[in-house]
Amino acid sequence: MSVVRLDHLTKVFPGGTAAVDDLSLTTADGEFLVLVGPSGCGKSTVLRMIAGLEEATSGDVYIDRERVTDWAPKERDIAMVFQNYALYPHMTVRQNMGFALRLRHVETARARRQVAETANLLGLRDLLDRKPKALSGGQRQRVAMGRAMVRRPRVFLLDEPLSNLDAKLRVSMRAELARLHQRYRVTTVYVTHDQIEAMTLGDRIAVLDQGRLQQIGTPDQLYRAPANRFVAGFMGSPSMNFATVTPSRGEPVTVTLGGVELEIPDALRRWPGLRAHLGSPVVMGLRPAAITLAGAASGSAVEVVPLGVEALGDEKHLLFEAPGEGTAGDRTDAGELPVTVDDPQGGRLWTAKVAQDADLAIGRPVRLALDLGAAYFFDAGSGLAVPEAGAGDEPGAGPPSPGMGPDDPRARAVTAAEW
Ligand SMILES: Nc1ncnc2c1ncn2[C@@H]1O[C@H](COP(=O)(O)OP(=O)(O)OP(=O)(O)O)[C@@H](O)[C@H]1O
Ligand SMILES: [Mg+2]
Secondary structure, eight states, X not given: OOOEEEEEEEEEOTTSOEEEEEEEEEOOTXXXXXXXXXXXXXXXXXXXXXXXXXXXXXEEEEETTEEOTTSOGGGTTEEEEOTTOOOOTTSOHHHHHHHHHHHTTOOHHHHHHHHHHHHHHTTOGGGTTOOGGGSOHHHHHHXXXXXXXXXXXXXEEEESTTTTSOHHHHHHHHHHHHHXXXXXXXXXXXXXXXXXXXXHHOSEEEEEETTEEEEEXXXXXXXXSOSBHHHHHHSSSSOOXXXXXXXXXXXXXXXXXXXXXXXXXTHHHHOGGGGGGTTSOEEEEEOGGGEEEOOTTOTTOEEEOEEEEEEOSSEEEEEEEOXXXXXXXXXXXXXXXXXXXXXXXXXXXXXXXXXXXOOOOTTSOEEEEEOGGGOEEEETTTOBBOOOTTTTTSTTSSSOOTTOSTTOGGGGOEEGGGO
């Protein structure tokens, strides 16, 4: 069991890019911490600095109170599984797994026992005498994991270990990893750019962007109380929809979207900070599930024209042009819409998650109800969230949240600034 602490860790590569910028965080003992962020945000560089494979420009790495910044990789008692887990092709599974032990002169009987135990655990027992080329992708992946686990390291570092697997295998390996972690509780730092992997595996998730920590917290904290627009857009699938709106002065507070004036229920009590934004632009975020098809009688529906309809079996995704402050299709705020992370169209598209039997056709207008009670608000300049007040203190104070109680995470999201 071990604790990893990064203290103002920074890496500037020759040429000047700060791949990792003043990163401070501490794992809990036995924690599964996921580092997530878009390609190039510095995830692998962080792992490589923890492992000692990359020298820090400044800042320190501690493992269990010991400053290991200047220690060689092999002194750190860390095992790392790389994105492209190269196995030794000429060695059998048994030899691949035992190699690290041999290097460390672990006594033969003990090494054999450890390899056998780990192989059992990973379901590799019957494959021990095969060579990598006679294994499936998933089996090779398990050998790579086994090779790292066999040493019983203090800390596990995994860099996108599932990225080479097909979708189905990823899901089963994900479950496998969770099970192994439950059992051994080895402190793990796991890198991925896949937010579903992050949400399902992480005790906590640290979100990085451009080398900087954006927020660290439980999956629920990040989802329910994102510290800023970046985190809001990154966590959740499909991504949160964003639009620039101008909340009206006076109560009830309304915003206009697609030419329709919509009330933000209980706005100033829910988001006291919104008072400072009345009459000026603020970024509103709405998750795809907060948009439903409006009944014919609904007076406050926004009409949109479907640009795409994706049937996913048990639900449908409806894609449409982001409604602006003018009438539907009016690009009054062209250029102002923030870009959502996943959206190849650059933020011009919104997505609604609707029922699988919804009758939709591309080009045929539909009316949508937007649940602004489930909205998020962000400062149009800084992107910082306008926090929701006392969420969880009073029943009905926030969007429905199963299990909401005194520990409600929305009340205590940790922002990058606090770290
Ligand atoms: N050896 C290097 N020399 C110069 N720049 C580097 C080097 N290694 C990484 N970088 C740069 O540092 C930044 C962070 O790279 P890193 O590999 O840590 O990103 P990542 O988050 O792991 O991305 P991915 O998800 O694509 O693996 C990138 O801009 C990358 O181009
Ligand atoms: Mg990487």
